[in-house]
Amino acid sequence: MSGKHAAPEAPRAAIGQSILSAEGVTMQFGGLRALNDVSFGLSEGEIIGLIGPNGAGKTTFFNCLTGLYAPTSGSVALRGTPLPQDPAKVTDRGIARTFQNIRLFPSMTAEENVLVGRHVRMKQGPLSSLLHGPAFKRSEAEARSRTAELLEFVGLSRFSDELARNLPYGDQRRLEIARALATEPSVLLLDEPTAGMNAQETEATRQLIFKIRDLGTSVVVIEHDTKFIFTLCDRVLVLVQGELLVEGTPDEVRGDPRVVEAYLGAPPDEVEHQIHAAEETP
Amino acid sequence: MTAIEKDPVVEPAAVEAPRGRLAGLAPYATALRAAGGLLTVVGAYLPWATFVLNDGPYPEKATLEFFTAPLGVSGFRLHLLVFGIAAIVLAFVPAVPARGRILRALGWGVVAVSVVNGMYITTQGGGFGAITAADGAVAFGAIVALIGGAVLLVGAFAGGLEGHARWGRPLGRFVEWALLLVIYALLLLLVAAVLTSGGQGSVANPYSGAVFLSFLGALGGLLAALHSAGVVTWVTGMSERHRAYSAIVLLAVALLLPLTAAGTQYWMTVAANIGVYAATAIGLNIVVGLAGLLDLGYVAFLGIGAVVAANFSGATAARFDIVLPFPLVMVISAVVAGIFGAIVGSPTLRVRGDYLAIVTLAFGEIFVRSSQNNIGGLTGGSNAIPGIPPVTAFGQPFNESLTIGSVELPAGALYYFLIVVIVAAVMAVFGNLKNSRLGRAWIAIREDEDAARAMGIRTGPVKILAFMIGATLAGLAGAFFAHKTGTVSYESFRFLESVTLLAAVILGGMGTIPGAVLGASILFVLPEKLREFADYRLLIFGIALVLIMRFRPQGLVPDAHRRAELAPQSEPPPPDGSTGPAAAKVAAS
Numbered sequence: 001m002s003g004k005h006a007a008p009e010a011p012r013a014a015i016g017q018s019i020l021s022a023e024g025v026t027m028q029f030g031g032l033r034a035l036n037d038v039s040f041g042l043s044e045g046e047i048i049g050l051i052g053p054n055g056a057g058k059t060t061f062f063n064c065l066t067g068l069y070a071p072t073s074g075s076v077a078l079r080g081t082p083l084p085q086d087p088a089k090v091t092d093r094g095i096a097r098t099f100q101n102i103r104l105f106p107s108m109t110a111e112e113n114v115l116v117g118r119h120v121r122m123k124q125g126p127l128s129s130l131l132h133g134p135a136f137k138r139s140e141a142e143a144r145s146r147t148a149e150l151l152e153f154v155g156l157s158r159f160s161d162e163l164a165r166n167l168p169y170g171d172q173r174r175l176e177i178a179r180a181l182a183t184e185p186s187v188l189l190l191d192e193p194t195a196g197m198n199a200q201e202t203e204a205t206r207q208l209i210f211k212i213r214d215l216g217t218s219v220v221v222i223e224h225d226t227k228f229i230f231t232l233c234d235r236v237l238v239l240v241q242g243e244l245l246v247e248g249t250p251d252e253v254r255g256d257p258r259v260v261e262a263y264l265g266a267p268p269d270e271v272e273h274q275i276h277a278a279e280e281t282p
Numbered sequence: 283m284t285a286i287e288k289d290p291v292v293e294p295a296a297v298e299a300p301r302g303r304l305a306g307l308a309p310y311a312t313a314l315r316a317a318g319g320l321l322t323v324v325g326a327y328l329p330w331a332t333f334v335l336n337d338g339p340y341p342e343k344a345t346l347e348f349f350t351a352p353l354g355v356s357g358f359r360l361h362l363l364v365f366g367i368a369a370i371v372l373a374f375v376p377a378v379p380a381r382g383r384i385l386r387a388l389g390w391g392v393v394a395v396s397v398v399n400g401m402y403i404t405t406q407g408g409g410f411g412a413i414t415a416a417d418g419a420v421a422f423g424a425i426v427a428l429i430g431g432a433v434l435l436v437g438a439f440a441g442g443l444e445g446h447a448r449w450g451r452p453l454g455r456f457v458e459w460a461l462l463l464v465i466y467a468l469l470l471l472l473v474a475a476v477l478t479s480g481g482q483g484s485v486a487n488p489y490s491g492a493v494f495l496s497f498l499g500a501l502g503g504l505l506a507a508l509h510s511a512g513v514v515t516w517v518t519g520m521s522e523r524h525r526a527y528s529a530i531v532l533l534a535v536a537l538l539l540p541l542t543a544a545g546t547q548y549w550m551t552v553a554a555n556i557g558v559y560a561a562t563a564i565g566l567n568i569v570v571g572l573a574g575l576l577d578l579g580y581v582a583f584l585g586i587g588a589v590v591a592a593n594f595s596g597a598t599a600a601r602f603d604i605v606l607p608f609p610l611v612m613v614i615s616a617v618v619a620g621i622f623g624a625i626v627g628s629p630t631l632r633v634r635g636d637y638l639a640i641v642t643l644a645f646g647e648i649f650v651r652s653s654q655n656n657i658g659g660l661t662g663g664s665n666a667i668p669g670i671p672p673v674t675a676f677g678q679p680f681n682e683s684l685t686i687g688s689v690e691l692p693a694g695a696l697y698y699f700l701i702v703v704i705v706a707a708v709m710a711v712f713g714n715l716k717n718s719r720l721g722r723a724w725i726a727i728r729e730d731e732d733a734a735r736a737m738g739i740r741t742g743p744v745k746i747l748a749f750m751i752g753a754t755l756a757g758l759a760g761a762f763f764a765h766k767t768g769t770v771s772y773e774s775f776r777f778l779e780s781v782t783l784l785a786a787v788i789l790g791g792m793g794t795i796p797g798a799v800l801g802a803s804i805l806f807v808l809p810e811k812l813r814e815f816a817d818y819r820l821l822i823f824g825i826a827l828v829l830i831m832r833f834r835p836q837g838l839v840p841d842a843h844r845r846a847e848l849a850p851q852s853e854p855p856p857p858d859g860s861t862g863p864a865a866a867k868v869a870a871s
């Protein structure tokens with residue numbers, strides 16, 4: 001319950017080596033070029049914001065990073081090693097994501113959702129699954145205690161046995177984050193984590209992302225809420241019609257007339273005013 | 283421990299207010315309920331048929347005059363009497379939780395019993411005269427009871443339906459153990475009663491089908507009433523608290539079936555057949571219920587298991603001259619079926635949903651056609667492989683009766699024991715896998731395949747494993763099937779069989795063990811029981827399926843998860859982010 005006016009700036013962790021990088025990623029859907037030669041680098045301990053108007057290609061970019069789409073050209077690498085074109089393997093390598101239109105497993109409980117996230121980190125073969133021997137019980141207990149920690153971490157312990165589909169909307173988004181964290185990612189990609197949330201929930205999410213960063217996970221966030229992005233991120237990228245238009249610190253991006261013009265398609269002054277107004281309202 | 287805690291706590295349940303025209307009847311609810319009960323009692327004592335039917339007198343002295351033998355009513359009339367009295371009592375006792383719901387269940391039971399018997403007498407007696415008035419005799423039992431049931435239903439709805447009653451805290455461990463023991467023993471008697479009700483259809487026993495259906499109707503009403511009263515939930519909760527104990531006692535209880543009224547060769551054979559299909563249905567439940575992959579050719583794996591077993595059995599038509607011991611044959615059958623499962627499963631890497639169903643359908647058809655044409659000389663073609671010797675152990679063939687001390691086991695009891703053990707093993711496999719990393723991966727794929735992949739699940743191998751394990755279990759059952767029936771013919775593994783198995787899984791409740799067993803039992807007992815309806819069998823079957831899917835889409839024993847999924851939901855769907863609130867958010871300030 002922090003004050004509204006001075007939302008505490010979490011101390012920025014030292015930004016380390018480059019961890020995730022994309023080189024000239026282009027994605028063509030038939031006649032539509034959803035991404036055009038996009039390059040970016042994410043460093044350890046960094047939070048990057050990705051903004052842009054609807055249909056700019058932000059989600060498509062995430063899909064290319066996670067192997068869900070195979071880019072028409074360009075490459076993606078984690079710690080210098082190219083990533084495979086298979087979402088399951090990418091997750092195994094240490095990139096986790098959430099989805100813009102929540103994709104939980106609706107008729108599994110919150111706990112089971114997070115347990116599925118443990119899939120890649122659990123050592124439990126089919127035979128062990130069948131026989132339920134001591135090794136099985138150990139790995140199961142370990143996974144459950146880790147799951148309990150994660151639910152606690154995102155503040156959903158009380159919903160542990162609730163079906164995901166019955167959770168309030170904001171909590172579903174949080175559960176998706178917990179599920180992603182269960183895969184022990186070094187990079188977390190969040191696609192509009194505060195969409196549909198009220199101001200209070202948004203603030204809680206902001207603090208949650210800081211906490212995640214402080215635990216050593218680099219984060220990329222897509223969000224339309226500019227106030228949220230500018231107060232959260234170390235760097236912001238602006239994507240417009242598949243092109244990386246501007247890249248810089250929140251202050252640089254906020255003041256850039258091209259962004260204001262292209263992003264909002266309105267005369268710069270007016271929009272500038274609107275952005276500042278948006279930031280002042282809680 | 284306070285006084286409140288000692289009694290079963292009934293959670294305050296919201297009363298579902300009656301809607302529409304029924305709302306106006308609310309003040310008369312008690313009167314209607316009592317009247318419904320009274321009419322049911324009267325109906326039970328009225329004569330039901332005006333004359334003796336051609337095939338022989340209708341059961342339970344249907345032509346007996348009104349109230350002649352007040353204590354002598356039996357069969358369906360006794361069921362009605364009990365339901366009627368229960369309804370009258372409930373109408374006036376206010377303290378019963380979920381009263382309206384219980385009454386509704388009783389009402390449906392009364393309707394079912396009177397419709398089944400009434401329709402049967404009408405069709406067999408050549409018209410409505412048989413249940414109204416003819417030749418100077420009157421018999422309004424069916425009609426009065428039906429009206430009674432209808433009034434009861436109206437009264438139940440008019441008074442409003444409460445939520446299901448829930449019972450509170452657990453009792454001590456030993457108390458619960460004792461209670462469970464009694465309940466499971468009752469369950470055994472109930473199963474025996476269901477199996478034997480109506481007896482074996484024959485010329486001497488022309489109404490067995492009607493008696494059986496009527497019994498099912500009454501049983502359905504009773505179980506629904508118990509469910510409304512919270513008894514079923516209470517028992518389930520108790521058995522879940524004592525899983526291991528329940529498993530052992532249930533296994534023991536199942537092994538006692540030959541000592542009940544069902545302990546004859548005929549019922550043992552029926553029970554063993556049910557067991558084969560129950561085991562197979564549980565295997566299918568892995569593929570369909572857990573992993574959500576629609577398989578329309580699944581019975582082929584049962585067939586593959588049976589064919590493999592037949593070829594190693596020493597039957598004259600067998601391809602191989604080797605006779606292997608039965609346990610080894612079971613393993614080989616299971617493995618071979620599993621390999622085919624993996625082969626059929628591999629296209630699932632590429633196709634989803636409807637396309638997958640077609641691939642599996644084609645596979646089932648390939649199996650039927652190639653065994654019909656005796657490809658590879660393995661299946662005996664249209665001659666089938668007859669003369670498969672029975673399983674023997676210690677010189678005792680499994681198809682013969684056995685006397686141990688003073689206990690005489692009917693012929694077929696040994697096969698029954700064997701299939702009980704097989705089904706128990708298959709259940710253990712299913713249960714263990716469901717609650718494991720692999721099982722969760724299957725369910726995740728069923729729920730959302732893309733999200734599952736994003737969680738690091740290699741969907742390809744995981745789906746193939748589902749097919750493989752499901753097929754393995756079917757192969758196991760197939761080996762048993764071959765020896766028990768003594769003949770393996772492609773005719774037993776046709777498309778209709780696959781569909782029936784699928785229906786069993788869906789009917790019973792996807793993803794649950796009791797569901798698959800119950801579904802298989804119903805779908806494979808019914809044809810046995812309804813032999814005399816030969817021509818209408820599939821029709822009745824179809825209508826029943828449609829009704830169940832309409833009124834209980836989650837299946838008879840739903841998975842806790844699916845139950846919630848299909849429950850009516852008032853929450854608005856989450857706003858779809860794809861339209862993007864971008865401009866709105868900035869402009870709104």
Ligand SMILES: Nc1ncnc2c1ncn2[C@@H]1O[C@H](COP(=O)(O)OP(=O)(O)OP(=O)(O)O)[C@@H](O)[C@H]1O
Nearest residue numbers: 029034053054055056057058059060061860861862
């Ligand atoms: N699988 C696909 N096939 C064809 N076109 C696609 C596909 N996925 C995305 N697109 C198109 O690519 C463009 C970029 O879409 P994308 O979802 O990446 O936008 P976005 O920036 O995430 O927008 P929003 O803010 O609305 O989420 C859109 O025009 C979209 O229609």
Ligand SMILES: [Mg+2]
Nearest residue numbers: 058059060100
């Ligand atoms: Mg998007």
